[in-house]
Amino acid sequence: MRIGHGYDLHRLEPPPPDGDGRPFILGGLALDHPTGPVGHSDGDALLHAVTDAVLGALGEPDIGRLFPDTDPRHDGEDSRVFLEEATRRMTSRGLAIGNLDATIICEKPRISPHAEAMEQQLADLLGCEVDRINVKGKTHEKVDAVGEGRAIEVHVVVLLEPVTG
Numbered sequence: 001m002r003i004g005h006g007y008d009l010h011r012l013e014p015p016p017p018d019g020d021g022r023p024f025i026l027g028g029l030a031l032d033h034p035t036g037p038v039g040h041s042d043g044d045a046l047l048h049a050v051t052d053a054v055l056g057a058l059g060e061p062d063i064g065r066l067f068p069d070t071d072p073r074h075d076g077e078d079s080r081v082f083l084e085e086a087t088r089r090m091t092s093r094g095l096a097i098g099n100l101d102a103t104i105i106c107e108k109p110r111i112s113p114h115a116e117a118m119e120q121q122l123a124d125l126l127g128c129e130v131d132r133i134n135v136k137g138k139t140h141e142k143v144d145a146v147g148e149g150r151a152i153e154v155h156v157v158v159l160l161e162p163v164t165g
């Protein structure tokens, strides 16, 4: 078995012209929110942290090295592409998801109404049953940048196990 950890943070800003925020997308879901992540790709912090957790478990280069943000091809990229690549590398090593646990930290929007849909999206992308995936949300108690709604943060741990049979 192999364990991996992933972490990501994106600044949240209003859309242009007031800021550089992209549409709010998290776990592949578009949510209605007045601010959105600043990022080179679509800024999906959950998919980035999951991708890094899987790559980390494999001992492979992280998302920033595989998909440099200096590469114009990734401008506004759908982050599912990054996770699909990490999943392909996992599968080619004969490994599958044992379980994955994600904690999303943001003041708004509330995560719990969307957690189940995010779990399903991750299960589909990772090629596993949804009961192996857990997504939960927390606030930052109104303190610091995350608590003031200026950033979103995600922590992920994942366990990979050999495919049996």
Ligand SMILES: [Zn+2]
Residues within 6 Å of the ligand: 008, 009, 010, 039, 043, 044, 045, 048
């Ligand atoms: Zn990111």
